[in-house]
Amino acid sequence: MSDPLNEQDLAGTALGMVATTAQSYLAGLPGRLVHDPATTGVLDELGGDLPEHGEGTLKSIEQLTHIATTAGTHSSGPRFFHFVVGGATPAAQAADWLTSLVDQASGVWPASPFASHAETVALRWLKDLFGLPSSYGGVLTPSATFANLTGLACARFWWAEKHGVDVTVDGLASLPRMPVLSSGYVHPSSRKALQLLGHGRDTVEVFARDASGAIDLPALRERLASLDGPAVIIGNAGEVNAGDFDPIEELADLAERHGAWLHIDGAFGLFAGVSPRTSHLVRGVERADSVAADGHKWLNVPYESGFAFVRTPELLGRAFGGWNAPYLPAPDETRISYNNLGPESSRRARALPIWATLRAYGRQGARAMVERHLDLALHLGRLVDQAPDMELLAPVQLCVVCFRCRPPGMAEQDVEKLNQRLGEELLADGRVFAGTTLYRGMTALRPAIVNWRTTETDIDLFFSVVQELGRRLSKSW
Numbered sequence: 001m002s003d004p005l006n007e008q009d010l011a012g013t014a015l016g017m018v019a020t021t022a023q024s025y026l027a028g029l030p031g032r033l034v035h036d037p038a039t040t041g042v043l044d045e046l047g048g049d050l051p052e053h054g055e056g057t058l059k060s061i062e063q064l065t066h067i068a069t070t071a072g073t074h075s076s077g078p079r080f081f082h083f084v085v086g087g088a089t090p091a092a093q094a095a096d097w098l099t100s101l102v103d104q105a106s107g108v109w110p111a112s113p114f115a116s117h118a119e120t121v122a123l124r125w126l127k128d129l130f131g132l133p134s135s136y137g138g139v140l141t142p143s144a145t146f147a148n149l150t151g152l153a154c155a156r157f158w159w160a161e162k163h164g165v166d167v168t169v170d171g172l173a174s175l176p177r178m179p180v181l182s183s184g185y186v187h188p189s190s191r192k193a194l195q196l197l198g199h200g201r202d203t204v205e206v207f208a209r210d211a212s213g214a215i216d217l218p219a220l221r222e223r224l225a226s227l228d229g230p231a232v233i234i235g236n237a238g239e240v241n242a243g244d245f246d247p248i249e250e251l252a253d254l255a256e257r258h259g260a261w262l263h264i265d266g267a268f269g270l271f272a273g274v275s276p277r278t279s280h281l282v283r284g285v286e287r288a289d290s291v292a293a294d295g296h297k298w299l300n301v302p303y304e305s306g307f308a309f310v311r312t313p314e315l316l317g318r319a320f321g322g323w324n325a326p327y328l329p330a331p332d333e334t335r336i337s338y339n340n341l342g343p344e345s346s347r348r349a350r351a352l353p354i355w356a357t358l359r360a361y362g363r364q365g366a367r368a369m370v371e372r373h374l375d376l377a378l379h380l381g382r383l384v385d386q387a388p389d390m391e392l393l394a395p396v397q398l399c400v401v402c403f404r405c406r407p408p409g410m411a412e413q414d415v416e417k418l419n420q421r422l423g424e425e426l427l428a429d430g431r432v433f434a435g436t437t438l439y440r441g442m443t444a445l446r447p448a449i450v451n452w453r454t455t456e457t458d459i460d461l462f463f464s465v466v467q468e469l470g471r472r473l474s475k476s477w
């Protein structure tokens with residue numbers, strides 16, 4: 001019966017319905033379970049066959065609103081500490097809706113000078129925020145994975161050119177293997193980027209001094225000195241298990257001395273640069289050849305949001321432009337078509353939430369958020385340290401706290417099993433969310449605190465839930 005052409009335009013009404021739900025949903029977020037396992041059955045309401053005749057705008061949006069706000073994971077609330085997942089600031093969230101409202105085709109300048117200009121401004125503000133030179137080129141990406149891909153694609157272009165090959169035109173076939181060196185902190189997404197670029201996921205040479213993955217700088221230095229041609233170094237600013245950093249300044253020195261490319265994966269760690277209390281962790285990042293980070297983590301803009309910066313701006317166009325299609329705009333320095341500068345073609349105007357959050361809260365807002373999270377992480381670190389049945393496994397440096405439950409006197413293999421169970425129970429419980437990892441061979445919890453809504457009360461609750469479940473499990477041992 002219903003098709004969008006003969007239904008009266010109900011978009012405004014449907015948006016109003018979502019906005020009304022948003023009021024109560026957001027107000028209720030702090031009091032909800034992060035995920036309520038009892039709502040899994042609601043997912044069935046998504047199912048069924050493709051409707052032959054649609055149910056109409058209002059009915060389908062009403063259904064989806066119900067399912068999403070009931071069975072969805074409330075990860076934008078204050079107690080989701082699993083992975084590294086940020087929330088959405090009020091300004092960013094509203095701007096994200098606006099992005100859909102005006103639905104810009106933001107890859108090509110002629111389709112939306114507005115979106116292109118907003119992206120240029122957002123990138124300029126981000127460089128300023130992170131202390132990166134304004135001369136760097138940049139592009140917004142869907143994620144840090146794509147930002148790593150972007151930086152490493154530029155590295156690859158640069159490296160191939162040193163071998164006399166235009167890799168954009170001719171590919172890798174006539175080239176040797178590109179040397180890529182990193183510490184044990186290298187993130188799987190950097191490997192995935194290398195895999196997509198045709199270098200192979202496992203070609204990264206890892207120089208780690210121990211099981212934590214911390215860099216073995218002398219070994220990396222020796223390897224660099226032994227290489228004939230240019231190499232690519234991946235430095236990791238903020239690793240996901242304990243929030244540690246590679247020594248970026250030293251890597252920049254090495255890259256300079258050996259003519260190597262330095263790519264920094266700063267998905268969340270780049271934000272250390274916005275506070276004088278933590279900026280030492282990323283000292284030297286302004287000397288990198290390429291830098292990747294996420295917006296949807298610590299900037300607290302909605303998914304999907306990442307950004308890449310490159311010291312030599314032309315490389316973006318050379319790695320990603322040159323479509324050779326007569327209907328697409330050629331690279332132009334003032335009327336920028338961002339699809340020439342990154343891996344995507346058509347793309348949404350993801351600059352808008354970034355612009356809005358930076359405009360709304362400014363440099364001081366970003367700094368205050370990072371410092372609050374640092375304080376909360378330090379607070380959690382102290383709670384862990386003072387509890388006789390908990391063990392802090394790494395010093396708290398930024399926003400990740402790596403620890404495990406360790407009842408006094410329990411044998412190591414039982415401690416392992418206990419923490420594996422604890423990880424499962426925590427997610428099943430649903431009051432708070434955190435994930436486990438393997439850190440120096442030990443199963444550990446690694447909550448990441450990067451959501452603007454999180455308060456000390458949430459952290460205290462997190463800790464008491466972990467302790468409660470840990471005690472219950474160890475009693476039944």
Ligand SMILES: *Cc1c(COP(=O)(O)O)cnc(C)c1O
Binds near residue numbers: 144239
């Ligand atoms: C999250 C993360 C990534 C990947 O980011 P996505 O946004 O998930 O693609 C890369 N590196 C580090 C260090 C990360 O924490």
